[in-house]
Amino acid sequence: MKALRLLLLCGMSLCMTAVLARPIRVGMIHWIAFSPLNVAESKGFWKEQGLEVQVTNFPDNQSLNAALQSKKIDIALDMIGSWVGLHQQGVPIVILGETDWSHGGDKIIGRNGVDVKALKGKTIGIYLNQPSVTYFLNQYLKQNGLRLADVKAVEATPEKMTDEFIQGRFPLIVNYDPQALRARRQGNGVEVANSSNWPGVIPEGFVGNAETLKEIPADDLRRFFVGWVHAVRWVKNDAAWAEYQKILNGMTFAGEKPYTAFDLIGMLNSVRIHNGNELLRRNRPEGGLIGYLRDLKQFLQDNQQLKRPFEPEQLVDTSALLAALKTAQ
Missing domain, CATH: 3.40.190.10 (Periplasmic binding protein-like II)
Structure with missing residues (x-):
């Protein structure tokens, strides 16, 4: 009887976990550097982590930012400088990590x-x-x-x-x-x-709404980034190119006239999606991300646009991404 009671309690615990868990809602726009999100979804890299993620591809930056502000999404992927702009407007944000550069795009x-x-x-x-x-x-x-x-x-x-x-x-x-x-x-x-x-003039990366991030367990966030790291590795594998083109035209640029391989290669060459080593270099304490934020703060000050003073370290928490880099195999 005691064993049966224990099994029932364990079952109830699992059910409660399933009820409490919800998908991580992520937003992006039609931009090739963000395509690892579509790859992770298509290839099941988050499912391998036992994680459910909903990716919404917004038509433009403005609607993406509005969705983050209104808490319709938990996490967004776009330009780091835009997240500073939202902070200037009073939106509670946490920069979760830099993922790539626009490098000609x-x-x-x-x-x-x-x-x-x-x-x-x-x-x-x-x-x-x-x-x-x-x-x-x-x-x-x-x-x-x-x-x-x-x-x-x-x-x-x-x-x-x-x-x-x-x-x-x-x-x-x-x-x-x-x-x-x-x-x-x-x-x-x-x-x-x-x-x-100007290399690194437009770094891009993930941001979270500080209020909805509180609902996401830290380990779920780590597993989310493990899925991202796996997707980036897949993207950089030349053997995956034929399938990757289908994902780009079918998901990243959904609703647009399909692009030729020549155009897609041109777009891909105009960004720099960070591999594991670069992710570590840019996102570690006192790394490139913090350096960019300091430069951007100076730019805002010089142009009388710094409406809300900040210290770069106060806006950033890359701990989940750095933990993912340690565990992603």
Whole structure:
């Protein structure tokens, strides 16, 4: 009888665990560097960890950020500088780790023959009015004797901004592939700079809503990152290329006209998805992530845009990712 009672109690405990557990809700946008999320889902890397994850692919950065703020998702993957921007707006966030760089994928497209010096006072289109993008734009303007305050930056979604560039509204835009490709091909555009000109100028990574993160057990978060590490390894395996193309066109760029292998390779070459060693180097204490956040804070101060002072270490908790790197095999 005692043994039966013990079995019943164990069964009740397992049931309670199943009831309390819920999927980790993760958001992304149509960007090739974030495709390991789709790979982890498609290949079952999270299921191998006993974890259920729901990935939502949002059409643009704005809707992704709104979902994080409204707690419709727990975790988002996008540009680190945007997470600082949300913190400036009072959104409770925790940066969970840097995963990649835009390394050519973010582009500054000018109309053919544009005179950079003549841009003073002009309207420039940017796909997101957040420090992630304005910091990048400022690097280009500084190189050409201007500064951010010399131009008027107007936010528009990538597709709409490309449409308006083609129609002649903007002399210069900051956009990313695949819409940057369309601006060049259909709008007489010329790439005048890209994110590879300043390596690491647009790091990207995971952020969590600080309030909903409290609901996720620490070990679940570690297992989530184990799935990510496994997906990155799979992506970097050349033998997986044929299947990877299907995942990219079917999931990462769902709803868009399928891209050719040539275009996908071009997009992949324009990002730097961190392998295990680079993840460790960038996310350890006093690593590259903290260095970037210090530089970004200085940029905000210099441009009178630091509305909410912060110390980089206070925004970051990479412990789950670092633990995953120790255990991922």
